[in-house]
Amino acid sequence: MSDAKVIPLNPDREPDDDGRSSFLGEQPLAGAFRFLRRRLEGSYEVDDFGFDRELTTDLLIPSLRPLYEKWFRVEVHGIENVPSEGGALIVANHSGTIALDSLMTQVALADHHPAHRELRILGADLVFALPFVGNVARRAGHTLACNPDAERLLSSGELVGVWPEGFKGVGKPYSERYRLQRFGRGGFVSAALRARMPIIPTSIVGAEEIYPVLADAKLLARLLGMPYFPITPTFPWLGPLGMIPLPSKWHIEFGEPIMTDVFTDGAADDPMLMFNLTDQVRETIQHTLYKLLMQRRSVFF
Amino acid sequence: MARVVLVTGVSRYLGGRLARLLGQHPDVERVVGVDVIPPPDDIGNAEFVRADIRNPVIAKVIKAASVDTVVHMNVIATPVGAGGRSAMKEINVIGTMQLLAACQRAASVKQLVVKSSATVYGVSAKDPALFTEDMEAVRLPRSGFAKDSVEVEGYVRGFARRRPDVLVSMLRFANILGPGIDTPLARYLSLPVVPTVMGFDGRMQLTHEDDALAAVQAATFGEVPGTYNVSGDGVLMLSQAIARAGRVNLPLPTPFASVMRNLVRRFGYIDFTSEQIEYLKYGRGVDTSRITERLGFVTGYSTRETFDAFLLAHPLGRVLPWDAPEMPASVTTIGGAAI
Numbered sequence: 001m002s003d004a005k006v007i008p009l010n011p012d013r014e015p016d017d018d019g020r021s022s023f024l025g026e027q028p029l030a031g032a033f034r035f036l037r038r039r040l041e042g043s044y045e046v047d048d049f050g051f052d053r054e055l056t057t058d059l060l061i062p063s064l065r066p067l068y069e070k071w072f073r074v075e076v077h078g079i080e081n082v083p084s085e086g087g088a089l090i091v092a093n094h095s096g097t098i099a100l101d102s103l104m105t106q107v108a109l110a111d112h113h114p115a116h117r118e119l120r121i122l123g124a125d126l127v128f129a130l131p132f133v134g135n136v137a138r139r140a141g142h143t144l145a146c147n148p149d150a151e152r153l154l155s156s157g158e159l160v161g162v163w164p165e166g167f168k169g170v171g172k173p174y175s176e177r178y179r180l181q182r183f184g185r186g187g188f189v190s191a192a193l194r195a196r197m198p199i200i201p202t203s204i205v206g207a208e209e210i211y212p213v214l215a216d217a218k219l220l221a222r223l224l225g226m227p228y229f230p231i232t233p234t235f236p237w238l239g240p241l242g243m244i245p246l247p248s249k250w251h252i253e254f255g256e257p258i259m260t261d262v263f264t265d266g267a268a269d270d271p272m273l274m275f276n277l278t279d280q281v282r283e284t285i286q287h288t289l290y291k292l293l294m295q296r297r298s299v300f301f
Numbered sequence: 302m303a304r305v306v307l308v309t310g311v312s313r314y315l316g317g318r319l320a321r322l323l324g325q326h327p328d329v330e331r332v333v334g335v336d337v338i339p340p341p342d343d344i345g346n347a348e349f350v351r352a353d354i355r356n357p358v359i360a361k362v363i364k365a366a367s368v369d370t371v372v373h374m375n376v377i378a379t380p381v382g383a384g385g386r387s388a389m390k391e392i393n394v395i396g397t398m399q400l401l402a403a404c405q406r407a408a409s410v411k412q413l414v415v416k417s418s419a420t421v422y423g424v425s426a427k428d429p430a431l432f433t434e435d436m437e438a439v440r441l442p443r444s445g446f447a448k449d450s451v452e453v454e455g456y457v458r459g460f461a462r463r464r465p466d467v468l469v470s471m472l473r474f475a476n477i478l479g480p481g482i483d484t485p486l487a488r489y490l491s492l493p494v495v496p497t498v499m500g501f502d503g504r505m506q507l508t509h510e511d512d513a514l515a516a517v518q519a520a521t522f523g524e525v526p527g528t529y530n531v532s533g534d535g536v537l538m539l540s541q542a543i544a545r546a547g548r549v550n551l552p553l554p555t556p557f558a559s560v561m562r563n564l565v566r567r568f569g570y571i572d573f574t575s576e577q578i579e580y581l582k583y584g585r586g587v588d589t590s591r592i593t594e595r596l597g598f599v600t601g602y603s604t605r606e607t608f609d610a611f612l613l614a615h616p617l618g619r620v621l622p623w624d625a626p627e628m629p630a631s632v633t634t635i636g637g638a639a640i
Contacts, residue, residue, distance in 0.1 A: 135501055
């Protein structure tokens with residue numbers, strides 16, 4: 001191993017040409033060994049939010065990539081609408097029982113954006129209260145969906161992702177697929193207005209079909225302290241096998257940015273403007289969803 | 302302006318060092334240090350007066366020396382040495398009440414600086430990543446040092462209302478660590494096998510003890526009153542700190558963690574409250590931009606450098622076989638802009 005070529009794994013290193021950097025490169029063993037050693041020594045950096053860049057680019061994204069490329073075969077449209085630098089707020093529709101749509105969007109931007117942008121996802125508080133899940137979410141750069149965190153990330157030039165439908169969106173029954181739920185209280189609009197960063201309405205097609213929710217076992221959900229308990233054709237009947245998502249074909253379309261720097265300083269305190277902007281974002285996403293659904297040949301191809 | 306400064310808690314590590322530093326300051330004419338036991342270390346030019354701040358005698362000390370600046374360092378985080386948790390609470394809460402009562406009567410007092418703690422922000426999964434001074438705790442602390450700090454701050458705010466002519470500053474320190482100071486966190490991290498909560502990993506911010514002293518001085522001489530967060534830049538994950546120390550991380554499922562807490566508590570080695578368990582799970586971050594903007598204060602050590610300084614001074618031996626990682630002087634900034 002002494003003559004093995006050492007693959008640098010510096011957090012600030014340039015990704016490979018295709019952006020698919022991971023230690024599984026030319027010298028997988030040496031790279032993996034060095035990676036492991038750094039993890040065991042604790043010699044890595046996390047930012048104030050707990051984002052662990054090295055772990056995310058070298059382990060988390062690569063482990064999601066097969067799901068993204070082979071299983072859902074995600075097609076990305078309008079990636080040029082996402083700026084190469086500076087802050088922006090990605091606002092997208094939420095579906096699919098578990099938040100795979102958020103993770104796939106993160107992979108899409110890391111792999112397919114020319115600047116390999118890191119998406120900082122805003123998650124529900126429940127996510128961060130869960131053991132393991134919350135921990136991995138923080139490491140992956142996600143943080144609590146609250147205005148202080150959103151504004152702080154946006155103002156420091158980060159690309160932030162929010163799924164304002166929340167649990168209403170992910171947990172909705174199959175019969176209501178692609179029908180947008182209420183967009184929270186529009187808090188994401190005020191965050192973007194205060195930080196003066198553009199909003200990018202994003203539409204995700206395909207995630208609705210991965211776990212078709214036939215019913216919600218509300219009593220069970222309440223007992224388990226979960227926001228909903230999905231009953232799908234395979235879950236919970238097949239046990240862990242029922243947790244395998246259906247291999248639907250996905251499309252993610254990033255829409256044209258809605259600029260917020262055209263408004264005056266006090267705009268974030270104007271509720272009417274907030275409602276209007278929220279509606280505008282919601283309508284844009286809904287129309288794009290219909291358009292993408294019209295173009296789709298089948299759920300699986 | 303020659304000043305007369307009263308420092309409480311002068312027989313404890315930070316208080317003693319602060320008294321010595323203030324005694325060397327050109328603007329300070331006299332430093333009076335009070336505590337219930339004589340200071341174990343040299344406090345330099347400072348005069349020691351044996352007085353209990355839980356006792357009205359403190360008013361006489363302030364009057365006799367015509368003190369104009371009171372630096373309240375006697376809000377203590379560890380019951381070890383204080384004589385248990387109830388004595389600790391009495392020192393913190395009753396002590397502060399008595400001290401403030403004395404200050405309110407003393408016309409000579411013009412400035413009050415209080416050592417508080419970032420624990421006033423509580424800990425929960427619903428916390429924002431970084432707390433600014435204007436934010437309130439999502440979940441208020443209900444026990445231990447954190448609750449004492451909340452109560453102390455409440456009394457200090459009351460005092461500030463009643464004596465608007467006094468400049469009042471409160472410094473909310475993230476965990477103070479360093480080569481010399483003994484804190485519950487230092488003891489916890491010195492365990493050869495460090496129990497943690499399985500599936501969770503808190504974000505820790507640390508303040509170097511030298512930075513803590515510098516911040517108190519900045520507040521004392523800066524004369525811009527207010528509440529300020531103080532911490533080294535960047536965060537360290539708990540598991541990362543344990544790894545850097547070469548200790549064994551022992552993740553325990555949540556129910557076991559509570560059992561462990563009760564055992565440790567009964568053993569009396571560490572005051573381990575349920576808030577501290579939550580801290581190990583979620584950690585906490587504070588935004589320190591205000592003290593930089595208003596007082597021009599910048600910490601000399603980042604969180605990571607503070608931790609490394611602590612490790613260097615505590616040659617407890619590494620439990621794990623591999624060597625300590627190199628210690629780069631890198632600084633993490635907000636939002637990951639300069640990682």
